Amino acid sequence: MIITNVNLVLEDQTVKGSIEIEGGIIRTLSDTVSQLPQAIDGEDGWLMPGLIELHTDNLEKYFTPRPKVDWPPFSAMSAHDAQLVSSGITTVLDAVALGDYREGGKRHDNLDKLIETVIESQRRGVNRADHFLHLRCEVPHETTVGMFKRYAHLPDVHLVSLMDHAPGQRQFVNVQKYRDYYQGKYKFNDQQMATFEVEQRERSQVWSAPNREAICQYCREHNIPMASHDDATVAHVEESKALEMVIAEFPTTVAAAQASHALGLKVMMGAPNVVRGGSHSGNVAAHELAQLGVLDILSSDYYPSSLLDAIFRIAHDDRNEYSLATATQLATINPAQALQLDDRGVIAEGKRADLLLAHQRHDHTYATRVWREGKAVF
Known part of the structure; x- marks a missing residue:
């Protein structure tokens, strides 16, 4: 699974890019936006650790x-x-x-x-x-x-x-x-x-x-x-x-x-x-x-x-x-x-893919999608 077009909230910085998940684990991070059609478009939201x-x-x-x-x-x-x-x-x-x-x-x-x-x-x-x-x-x-x-x-x-x-x-x-x-x-x-x-x-x-x-x-x-x-x-x-x-x-x-x-x-x-x-x-x-x-x-x-x-x-x-x-x-x-x-607790290679995608609407921040070990739970 690839999630792209997101602002990755890493341990010490925020980077625009993509993330690849396999077997419930974060495999790779990228500072580029994926062009693969199967990638999930995060619509410029913040991708954070769960x-x-x-x-x-x-x-x-x-x-x-x-x-x-x-x-x-x-x-x-x-x-x-x-x-x-x-x-x-x-x-x-x-x-x-x-x-x-x-x-x-x-x-x-x-x-x-x-x-x-x-x-x-x-x-x-x-x-x-x-x-x-x-x-x-x-x-x-x-x-x-x-x-x-x-x-x-x-x-x-x-x-x-x-x-x-x-x-x-x-x-x-x-x-x-x-x-x-x-x-x-x-x-x-x-x-x-x-x-x-x-x-x-x-x-x-x-x-x-x-x-x-x-x-x-x-x-x-x-x-x-x-x-x-x-x-x-x-x-x-x-x-x-x-x-x-x-x-x-x-x-x-x-x-x-x-x-x-x-x-x-x-x-x-x-x-x-x-x-x-x-x-x-x-x-x-x-x-x-x-x-x-x-x-x-x-x-x-x-x-x-x-x-x-x-x-x-x-x-x-x-x-x-x-x-x-x-x-x-x-x-x-x-x-x-x-x-x-x-x-868990950080977006990094080898860590659990417990993830939260957040967007801001009308000055309030919402969780729009959530994954636990790479599985969509919200």
Whole structure:
């Protein structure tokens, strides 16, 4: 298969030309336009590596599309998978939360079913994208380590992150933002919210440190990449480095992001943060970190199409020094390297032909065609 008349977004530059694919692998690149009649005309679009998504809970929306509505698992998985591929994502880590903020939380009810569906749909070969698992461990909870060990041995687990959403620190230094978020999410009245706050602080004090150490020790012993979450201070970052984290998910301050980047942790921010122009929690904006040159990875988080959109927004923002090639790295080679997925994430000879063809229409960028291992999936 030959794709021609495209702007090839390579690792460090963009080149007008063609690409030849055989057996699901990129065989040759050319800086000329092919005249062969069987070549696919890319119509002067951007041909990019398929995007790699490390942190999305988008699948949960399809499992429970409305309160008290459970959807058939494989139907939910198919719809989720199709949305990701149509956004240019060819490799995805579906994030599942271990440890809950409330007893009887709906996430726990769906956990086994969700994990089994991701694994089984991948095994059957019905997914358009490659799907793996990201275990998000809420450390201030008595059940977290037990739940983690229940799933950590699965070969589909490619990333583990550690979170503490207790009020007054990390993501929720601003306690009012914490109250706004959880009262909106759980419909607590003021008294219920006050009780919830006290419970979460107490759990954090008791469980956070020992759970963090136990989970990290297991991951180190089994070579599972780890990510910190919502680091806010240099001390948080130094702890993450000492525990051998490789990714800093959503640092909440400039100081934490700069320290993470300097210590070799890849700084990951949400693509919705880029598209919206700032954090919904009132924390540091991703475009600020791009201006400082310490933004390493983007994640679509809760909105899949934001990933491609954010790449082009960063590339076109004259306040930073990211070109389209280096902005594309944020959702391709950088996350691939963090997970040791050395066969993808870049357009180069010998790499997987996971590819995305993008065009701009009316000032918005769309994925118009997508291939996984050379097979058209969108």
